[in-house]
Amino acid sequence: MLAHEMMNVLSPDVSIAESVAGILAQPNDVFDRAELAASLELMARRAGHLMKFVERYRAMLDMLEAIPTPVRMTEVAADLVRIVQARAPLPVFQIHVDPLDLVARIDRELMEQALINLLKNAVEAVAAIPDPRVELSIRSRDGATLIEVADNGPGLPVDPDTLFLPFYTTKPDGSGIGLAVARQIAHAHGGVLAARSGALGARFTLSLPNGGVSAEDTTPNAGYGRVPLEPAHKRLKIRTRPPSLEAWRPSRLKGAAGRRLAWIGTCP
Template sequence: MASEARRAAATLASGLALTVGGGLFVLAWHAGLYASAAGALLVVLWIAGASGWAVLHRPRAGGAAPAEALDPLSMRLLLDQVPVPLVHLEAGGARALNRAARALFAADERIVPVPPALADRAARRLHHEGRGWRIDAVEGRAGDRLIALVDVEAEERAAQDRAADEMIDILGHELLNGLSPIVSLADSAITAAAAGHEALPDILATLSRRIEGLEGFTRAYRTLARLPDPVRAPVRVAELADDWARLFAARFGPATRLTVEDVPRGVVTVDRDQLTQAVWALLQNGAEATGKGGEVTLRMTAPAGALVILVGDGGAGIPAAERARIFRPFHTTKPGGSGIGLSLARRIARSHGGDVTLEDTRATWFRLSVAA
């Protein structure tokens, strides 16, 4: 009777876990949180597979369990295939159940110390190693909890990138369709006006040049949506710093000074052209913010497997209300600005396994990091 009760409780718990996991999968899918949906689906499949295995290998009445019953090593190998970090929280502490959790907490099995957010049953977010995680938990017997950690920042970044891609592609397509016939008509008008009206050809020629400029501007927007994958090659960090200093001097001359600090020795493997484009957007942004007579600072570090670039300026700083919007495509506070420089820099950094962030300081400092 006791064994039957345990099997009934296990069946009920499996059914509940499958229901919760299925609900999380549906909600995440409808919300466009595809990483969460994939994680929930994998957890559901794991529970279903484990339950099915248990049913097929259930000991017969009066007999011993079959020799091929699922052993702990097989269960661990199965859990290791789940990309979502899984944690078992119990009275004695917390255990990492799979490879993703062991990598996140740098633990073989026991997680020491246990992050307070994991122990707090009311907590729904965990901030660990500079990243944000959503806590999805299933309650077990005797106060145990099975916790799945979902990378919130990865979800948000994927959603932002998808929205930006769609918006940029639609804008580029619509504007190009409207500008192409205008350019053709303007050229025809110039030819026709050559026979008569003296001022008309000059006016139309100016109009044609302006429209061609807008067409090129629109193509730049489309470039943001169709950024190619980086083509990495080894390059010395000092060469990159020299290139950027020369570009800055050629563009801004002696009116704005660039100070280059802490250039590390060594070689990094990056897409040189793309990285230059990203850093140039930050340098140009700093030069325009500080104005003539000002100074822009470029600092570089090369920790193991990465390159970190800091760009600061002596301008008035970015207002608090603008700090959350500066990386949005098309957003700009500068007259005549395109609003794609910082967006493009961030996309390039992320395609290199890094990011571009605005440091939480009174002075304006942008931090660009890439995996190198």
């Protein structure tokens, strides 16, 4: 792919350079300066594009090595709420962590980056929807960890295989790299990232195999968490059951998010 993109840029640039050189080599000085300047500018612009492409490609490959450690997934979810909220207010944002004390072996930084990419896409997909909803669910199933990001936007524009190609984008300012990076990160964890259009909108599922769950994930009677955000984007409601209350201490969310978050937890 890198070779393909380089050839796309370099071969026309070689032709342009040759014709500019040909014009300048003519014995008489009759040439259109503006035309030559435009040709050279075009070459520079295209070379600049190639440099950016190579940089982004290298950044993508650099991220490949995951160093997993046991991480409480509620903490990841809380981080994501903060990060995504800071970027864009979400009318309705739901998080489910099941069991609430789920601990998975992940490279936290990389995994958060992958999930930010998915959440950012979901937020962008619902931007023009009257009743926008985005959901993040992190579940433990038969020893695997399933992380899903779903939205009620328009659904996938193309087949999933095309969607994950680096630099595929339908957005005017998109770079088309978010999903490719997210998939690389899933692979670096020995997992997979799949996409499908659901009944409503798009659904991305990142599955981490057995290694995704650490030995610490043995707490019986674990709870179920739910964090719907009110339309005002200001209040965070949490409903949970013991022993999971601890994981969602409101003071922690309040302090770090720097927003007015309210604790409405219940302990049946």
